[in-house]
Amino acid sequence: MKCVFLDKATFADSIDFQPLQQYADTFEVFSLTPFDKIVERCLNAEVIITNKVVLDESILRQLPALKLICIAATGVNNVDLAAAKNLGIAVANVSGYSSHSVAQYVFSQLLHHVAKPHHHINNVSQGQWQRSPSFCVHGEGSVELANKTMAIIGYGNLGQTVANIAKAFGMKVLIAEQQHATSIRNERVSFDYAIQEADFISIHCPLTDSTLNLFNKETFCKMKSSAVLINTARGNIVNEKDLIDALNNGEIAYAALDVLAQEPPPADYPTLLNQPANLAITAHIAWASIESQQRLINLVADNIKAFSEGRRLNRVD
Known part of the structure; x- marks a missing residue:
């Protein structure tokens, strides 16, 4: 053969x-x-x-x-x-x-956002602690994941692994039903409810006709202004132009994309050229431990x- x-x-x-x-x-x-x-x-x-x-x-x-x-x-x-x-x-x-690898990536991005380790490391390397009259330098501070709400979009192996880790952090987990479903399965909530309530949204659904541009201008308007979006699934699930607009306009707080609509992106790729400070982009490596x-x-x-x-x-x- x-x-x-x-x-x-x-x-x-x-x-x-x-x-x-x-x-x-x-x-x-x-x-x-x-x-x-x-x-x-x-x-x-x-x-x-x-x-x-x-x-x-x-x-x-x-x-x-x-x-x-x-x-x-x-x-x-x-x-x-x-x-x-x-x-x-x-x-x-x-x-x-890749369930463990992707879940690890998701929480590395979440912890980077809420705990700000690089910010606090830089405070010491720049001498702020050494010059401080107090025993600690708060800087930008940090917030806890406990009691925050995580919405999972796509509840296969990846989504389930992320949900289990979220629960271990003491988070409330919402499993989103498909966007236009006529009924809601047991232990799930409607898509709109999930994105409206979520502090963090992690995408794990496949790219299909129904999930193409699932996250767009209309979707971002429904999310909390403090919400964080992480996409480790497929790039085209998120409308990148609408995402950048939402981030720049304060409609959501932060996003991390491990996937883009075009991979690899060319040097003049609009999402990279117009990347705001509150958007992190990595090169499709969440799966790749x-x-x-x-x-x-x-x-x-x-x-x-x-x-x-x-x-x-x-x-x-």
Whole structure:
């Protein structure tokens, strides 16, 4: 069985790819693959592994040997699932591998905002403590997460892990129902109620037609002026222009984005050029602890093994 990995460079150099190789007679690895090289590199492949390389219908129709697509991620929007199904190509993704990594990122951003450790470290490095007549230098102070309200948008593995940590901090957790749902499931609240009550909002839902631009001008107007928004899901869930306007106008207090609508962003990307001081942007790294990356690769290997044995595992086709 020939297996091709199209974008190994989306993983750290320290990750062990040996688990993937044991199920392939031929295993070819490419650092990154531009669109015009996909067919050439995959022409005789039975298995393709892709993290972010797009496999649309036009590509899939040119790959008659292809039997299995392994998406090295949870999101499946880079593969045309309908076309794959029509062509008899199996598709498997992975989930649950990054729950601890993403949750850790969420709370690192929250603690950075409420506890301001860098501010207080700078106070000492700049000599303010040494010159102080009092035993402490309050500076900008800090606030507690306890008794604050956290709204979770998307309650899969990631959302559940974040919710559990929030509860450990003594926070009140609201699980938001889908925005236009006609009924509200047990232990959930309406989307509007969640965003209106929340001190902190953490986004973990997939990007779909219904979540595209879910957070926009109208949404921000409903949020508390002190609210903090964190997006570790997909960039297009948040309308970035509307977010910048909301931050500049004081409609919300702070936001942290680990994802953008275009990745990687060009040098003249508007969100970066117009980034206000109360917007933190990181380069899609919330998922990427070393442990999380290795766990993902091991799970992809499990998917290949299951397919070779005629078993369905993590299939999305």
